Amino acid sequence: MRWYVVDDLSAGETARLAQALRDMEFSSGVDSLYWLPVPENLLSPVQRKHAVDCGPHALGLELEEHSLRLELLVRARGRLRCDCVHYAGPELRARMIAYLDQLMADLQISA
Template sequence: MRTYCIDDLTAQDITAVRTRLDEMNLGGGMAGLYWLPVPQHHLTPVQVAHGESCGPFCLALEMDEDTLRMELLVRARGMLRCECIAYASPELRAHMVDYLDGLLADLGIAV
């Protein structure tokens, strides 16, 4: 699995990230799992076509006591297996890494 990993975070950092993601209602239903939505303009043509049947589309963010791991696989929340599930394009990958880095910067977390 391709991931973007940020480790060596403090418990205070993890709590701040968890609180922010909870405020944004991005919880994944399991402790430590969050769904980061993929912006519409970054979806592939297949994902756009499958939007109603398979979407919404997101990247999984997993956190434990000192690490954030963002999977770079675009998942379909409404379907487990489909041709619309694919690794992020280079543009989406850059956008989501910048998004996560920006979230940390907004919280005053230096990485």
């Protein structure tokens, strides 16, 4: 599995991050797992084609007490197995990492 990992976070920083993710309604229903929606313009051609049947598409973000892990596999929330479930391309990967870095900066988390 491919991940973007940030460790050495304090418990307070991960708590602030968790609250912000809940406030943005990114909760998954599983404690410490959140879904970051993939912007429509960054979906691959097959993901765009499958958006209605398989979407929404998202990246999983797992928070632990002192770290976070962004899974770089684009998941189809409406279906477990499909050709539209595949790793993020370079542009999506860069955009989502930058988004997460900016979110942490906005929350004054210096990781």
